[in-house]
Amino acid sequence: MVKSCSGWLVGQWCAALASLALAFGPESSVLGQEGTNPPLAEEIPLREIFVPFDDLNVILEGPNQRVFLTRDEYRKLVDEAKTKPQVDVPHKVLLVSAEYSAVLGDGRALIDGTLEIDVLDDGLFILPLDLAGVGIRSAALDGKGAPLIRQESGQPAVVVSGKGRHKLVVALTAPLQTAAAQQSLELTLPTTTAARLNLQVPGNIEVRGGAAVIDRQYDTEANVTRLSLLPRRGQLSLVLSLNNRQLQDERVVVARSVIISEVTQGYERIHATCSYRVLHGAIETLRLAVPAGFKVSRVESPLVARWEERQEGGHTVLETTLREPTTGQVVLGITANRSPAADRDWIADLANWQFPRLMPLDVDGQVAVLGVLAEDRLRAENITTEGLLPIDAAALAGAIPASVLTAEPGAPSVRQIVTYYAPAADYSLTARLVKPAAGLKVVGNALLLIADQGLTLTGGLALAPEAERLFEVRFTLPAGWQATQITNPDGTVLPVERFPLEGGGTRHVVRLAQGVPAGQTATINFEAKSTPAGWLAEWTSQELPSMIWSLAPAN
Secondary structure, three states: OOOOOOOOOOOHHHHHHHHHHOOOOOOOHHHOOOOOOOOOOOOOOOOOOOOOHHHHHHHHOOOOOOOOOOHHHHHHHHHHHHHOOOOOOOOOEEEEEEEEEEEEEOOEEEEEEEEEEEEOOOOEEEEEOOOEOOEEEEEEEOOEEOOEEEOOOOOEEEEEEOOEEEEEEEEEEEEOEEOOOEEEEEEEOOOOOOOEEEEEEEOOOOEEEOEEEEEEEEEOOOOEEEEEEEEOOOEEEEEEEOOHHHHHHHOEEEEEEEEEEEEOOOOEEEEEEEEEEEEEOOEEEEEEEEOOOOEEEEEEOOOEEEEEEEEEOOEEEEEEEEEEEEOOEEEEEEEEEEOOOOOOOHHHHHOOEEOOOOEEEOOOEEEEEEEEEEEOOOEEEEEEEEOOEEOOOHHHHOOOOHHHHOOOOOOOOEEEEEEEEEOOOOOEEEEEEEOOOOOEEEEEEEEEEEEOOEEEEEEEEEEEEOOOOEEEEEEEEOOOEEEEEEEOOOOOEOOEEEEEOOOOOEEEEEEEEEEEOOOOOEEEEEEEEEOOOOOOOOOOOOOOOOOOOEEEEOO
């Protein structure tokens, strides 16, 4: 005999057994004797299935969720469903705005966020919080402790109830990763189109990527950079340049330099090649002390972004900024010039000349190779050194720019004088550069030919200037003599200008196109003719006049 149910109604599970309900009427004898369970007087349900209480577990088991209700509870829910039809909205809870402020330092970022949440319906709702890569220090919802839960996916969420606006205030922390040349922050924050991230970072830094920069301000006194950013939706990978002070404190840099001083009677020029090698950390700014009186005219390197001269403590400092922090080798090509002062005697200054020290600053060690190039018309005397080691001049020859040794049109030619190696920054080099008096050594030969038509004098002159390049030679011939031809050894005719002298005679000015450098020798050949008075008449003896030459270099 089948036991009758105790009167409990199984509401939601009737649909699962609807096929069985069609086979029985409201007065079926399968559930017991007729009239044992009379129908309700108020309303007869369309489908009702009575199940023995002991067999109820068969229906309740399974993966689907079910609710066990009494008949009165079921009727109440049905009545409320009829009187209050549910109108669904697309989204019942929304994140309206988000604003964050973060302070970076000590290997971490402290983030404070304010989130505006809008609830559009009555009830209890769960709003997932898109957080990753951060730790939650605290959370408050409308001034009270926020009910936070962790979903099955591991994502945190907040439970919100009550129509209207709600304010969620969170305090977060995230690790700050620091590399040799940059610092990065990787995290995910709940964002909207109106989200804003205000960042405060120690030092003078730049944003390398990860977010759009709305505003950037550097506070010199506090040495902090304040940034206003628009964070991207999803994972935020913010890349910043490293703190300038941290770069300076943690880096280890050594410098090697080749410094050449080119000294002439009209100017002094420094040609320097400075090579920086980073052993630890990174460099973004390079500083060099510029000698007094010099002005930098060129700084070249593929990594240079800008350079400028600053005055620090009465001294000039060259500050070069690179395009980005660099951990490798940086080579700078530098040129600086010094011209004679209007109120000073430049030649007198050269008599007390000192090597201009172009010194790399903020480095942990430096060595240098020094070279002095002087104009041909200058002579070095009384060379004195401290902290320097003499080296072979050939060691510097490969480092001298070709433009230095090959003078530009109109520029004086120079020659290499001394070369030294400086194993440390403390060194000095002084010399006395003087301009020797102009002089010309001449060695000549002449042959006098006596013929019926007159006298012919041929010969050559070996010219050796002592101090300056020789561009012209002046000589005079006595009255009655004419220079008919002046040539180079190869027969090339040299241009000659003739000027008559008072009392007779002629001054000849011979132009030397290429010039003769000091210390070298050039040869010119000449031919002069003369027909003394009465030479073509009848005579048996003739007294020849004395031949007087006067030769001098150009003034």
